[in-house]
Every structure is written in C-alpha cells, then in structure tokens.
Amino acid sequence: MHRWAHPILVVFLLATGLFSGVGRTASACEVPAPVKTIDPPGFYDDASGYARAVQPMRGFIAKLNKSAENGDWSCAVDLLHGWASADALMGPISGYQGYYERSWAGTDFAMVILRMPSAVRTANADKFTVIDPWLQRIAIATRDANAINHLHNNLVYWAGLNLVAIGTVTNQPQLVDSGLIRAREGIHDIGPNGALAREVKRGNRALHYHTFALLPLVFTAELVQRRNIDLYRENDHAIARLANLVIEAVRNPASFAKITPIKQDLFPWTFQDELAWMEPYYARTRDPRFPALIAPRRPFNEWRLGGDVSAQWGAPLPSSN
Template sequence: MYRRVLQIVVALVLTSMTLMTTRTANACEVPAPVKSIDPPGFYDDAAGYARAVQPMRNFIAQLNKSADNGQWSCTVDLLTAWARGNALMGPITGYQGYYERSWAGTDFALVILRMPNEVKAAHADKFAQIDPWLERIAIATRDAEAINHLHNNLVYWAGLNLVAIGTVTNHSDLIDSGLLRVREGIHDIRADGSLEREVKRGDRALHYHTFALLPLVFTAELVQRRNIDLYRENDHAIARLANLVIDAVRDPASFAKITPVKQNLFPWTFQDELSWMEPYYAHTKDKRLPSLIAPRRPFSEWRLGGNVTDTWGISLPNNPSE
C-alpha cells in the first residue's frame, strides 16, 4: 500500500509541474536558482521528496520544453541564470540530493547537445559561465561517495553525467572518469543479461534493470564520436541486458527466469524509461523494437534532455509488427 501511495503522490506532483510549465514556457520566465538540492530519500518520505524536488523539476521541465520547441534563446537564458546562481551546488546533508544533481546535470548537458552549433557560438559569452558551472556539477558527481560506494545503476548514471558534460565542455578527463563508471556497469552484466545488484532489488528488479540500461546506451551513443564502441565490450553485454528488458516488455512473465519474485513496476518503467529504445533501434535496427516504440512515442525523459524521440529517433516501418 505504501508503495502505491508513493507512486500516486510522485505522479500527481510531476503531472502538475508539467502542466504549470506548459503555461509559462512561452514567456521564458526564469525561476530563481535552486541553491541546494537536498530532499529526503525517495523511498523514505514520498511526499517530502516530491515537495523538495518540485522547484528543480519545474525548471528542468521548462528547460526541456524550451528545447523541444526550438526556443534556443530562452534555453540559453534559463541555463545562464542558473549558472550565475551556481544552482544545485549548495551543501547536501543526505544522500538523495547527490543523485538528483547528477541527473539534473546530465539533462542540462543533453539539452545543450540538442542545440544547433550556431546557437552556442552566438552565445559564447553566456557559455563562458554555463560550461564551468556544468563542470562543477560533474566534478561534484565524480567525487560523491554517496554514489561511488553503491556500484549500481546510480554509478552508471554518474558516468553518463560525466561523459555528457565532458562532451559539452570538451573536458576529456571528465569523459574518461565517466567511462570508468559506465564500463563498470557493462562489465557487471552477466551471461543471462542480468545485473546482480539490481536483482537484489526484489520486486523492483525489473524496473532497475530498465533504469540501469538507460545510461549505458546513451553513453555508448555519445562516445561513438570518439571512436569508442561500448556496444562490443564484455562480449556485447549491452545487447544482453537490452534483450532481457525487451523480452520482459513483450512478456513480463519472462523475467521469472531471473528472479521468482513478482515484479512491481512504476507507471513510467515501461513508458519513458524505455527511451533507450530510440537510439538503440537507430543503432541496431532490431526488428522487435518498432512495435514497442510506435505506441509509446514520443518518449520524453526529464533526465535526458526532454523529447528523446525528436533527438535520437529515426523513422519506423510503416506497419510495425512483431
């Protein structure tokens, strides 16, 4: 019952944030920077968590909507204002804030990577403030023991944070640090496609396998421009994890081969957290994916720069079928 209440509370809050952002996006009203992100744990206090993250999530929703609409001047203004305020860099007393800041920084970088090159060139003075701020976020993520000691999906997400920000700022040391973390994830994938630490999540194991796959695929895509092929590593391990999740989306009962525990999914597990399917299909042309992608489009993930379909998707067959 508690978990169901948690799902409802978080879903309602995020829905209200999206609606509020839609009304104000065109005005480009820049919200005051959130100095520190320090919510209670997601599973510790659902209502308190939702309240604490709302201002940051409102900003991210507005930022992503601006990018979705091609309102690049507004996008730059939003990022500049938060960079000048050194947003999210205040002290964190708990642990959840480290995760939130990592996800937020990843989103900021992926929004910038959606941006036409001429936009960034035209606003070089503003990016002289934005880029160092993003690097501060990345360095704080790199050095966060609250993440590093976990050796699970949050480490892989931290890796994507470092690679995405390093790509935006052309900071190779950040990219290298990110690759270490993402490669840890790739080498954690077992022969059956499972991740031992995520199996231990009990009735959330399938959710966390899906969630862990996101940063691995998006990092693999980003580093291809550096002639690094993460898809080949650990004997094509990403494909093994992808196959496990694809099978489970098509037939959730198939996950019983990994754990006998009945799985409990969030409403978003098999919706926007399947965003990895867009770049993965573009890369592999896996014939199983169009029928899974088509009814879910457009994918929009707040950690990944907004409309993932618009940025990473390709045309699907006219009649997607199994």
C-alpha cells in the first residue's frame, strides 16, 4: 500500500472496490443485485459503516464505468436496464448521506450515456423506455431533496450537474433549467479572489472542498454549451477565478494561506482524480499551465463522472520533445 494510506483512504478504497478488483477482469455481463435504497451513515460520522453501506452501489458503478471505458456498450445498457427495471436507489432515505450518493450515482449514469454512441441508444430504444424514466425519477428526487437544497454549498452544485446531465440525456429541458439554477448559485458565490465563502468555513478541508466544488461547475458549463449557454462568462468569469485559485494551490499549496490561515488537510484524491475538471477546461482554454499538471496525473478516473474522464474529455498535450 502507498505510504500515504490512512484509515479513511482504506475505507474509501474498499468502498469503491479498488482492493477487490471490481470491474478489472473481463467476464460475462452479470447485473449485480439492485440496491433498492442507498442510506449510509455520514462519511464523517461512521467511516467503516459508510464504506460497507455504499460498497454494493459503488461496485455497480465501477462495473458500469469499466464497461464504458472498454466500449462494451451492450453490457453498459444491460447494467442500466437491470437497475432501472428494479427502480434501484429510489427507496426511502432516513438520513442525509443517501441523498448525496444517489445524486452522484445518477450523474455518473448520465455521463456514461453521454459518451455512448448514438447508434447504441437507437438499437436499444426499448430498454431506454425503462432507463430514461428511472433517471428522471432520480433527478426529480435530487431536485426536491431538502437535505441538499438547504446547504447552498458544493452539494447543491453537484445536484445541478445531476439535473443538467440527466436532463440532457433524457431531453428534459425543465430538468436542465433546474440544474442551471443550482450551478448559477455556485457561480454567483465565487468571490473576487476566487474563494467560496461556505467552503472556506470547512476549516482544514477548505481547499479540498474548493476543488470538489469546481468539478460540477466545470462539467455543467461544458454540458450547457450545446444549448448556447456560456456559464464561463457569468459573474465576470467567476469559474476562471475559482480555477485559478485551485491551480495556484496545486502548484504551491502554501498559496491557499491567503484564503485561510488554517493548515489544510487534503485527501490523497483531492489533487489527483478530483482534478478531473482540468481535462475539459484545458481542452477549452489551452491554458499553458495545465500540461505539466495533467500529464503526470492521467488518466483521471472519477467515479461520479463516468470513470475515465481523460478518455472522454481530454485533449492532446504538447509534445515534450
């Protein structure tokens, strides 16, 4: 195990199936038993209980994302159809963490479909008559989740991406509009120095949550470009200010002291896969600062965004020769 591993990381790896090799070997496309309800304890409340509770859902997502990465679209459709037929994840939630998990899962499902060749969807139109309404139910549940809406922080921005992604793949403009409201809340909250006041309040995790908040804002901005909506321009190019703040911190973590004097504690994945926003952002801007940051980290693999983000969103980097 890497020398930086610690209990929370081990819990995370177990939860995502990385220790068990979920999705790593070629096999018949068996659909895992649907998880009817996702209702884990909070991530910070009970780490081991959280890992056990989310493992079946994360295992399914790992298999779905791996199928997409391998171009095994028949399997990807079967996986989605199997869980859609069972109305998976739509059972009652008694806590709060489940609302976040379901939102992230629905986002991932939609992002997988977004990278799916249109011919696959056409050939499986009958299965999508089951998949699409299920995704819409997930999106509506996310839209109406008070456990998310009252927070006005990064989780609202993630809910916005959920709504935009699902609204895009199911052609439901009203879901996209609901997602835009949430994304614009985040963009409006970005201050002149690029900081998000609510995330600064996270103390020693403030930098982590600035990075985590940037992910859904960038991907939402990318998805609505096809509707001729330029979120990058809004609030005087606010996303760029937040991106610059994070870029500076990646290059020099001490730079974040200008935002908060509290020493920052990052997860190992904060400056790895949660920098996946760099792929579409670099592809759009060709910012010369990015190649040196992207190259050693590729491929970016974010379970909430369809798996291998580099393969779907990345642009060629300049040759080092």
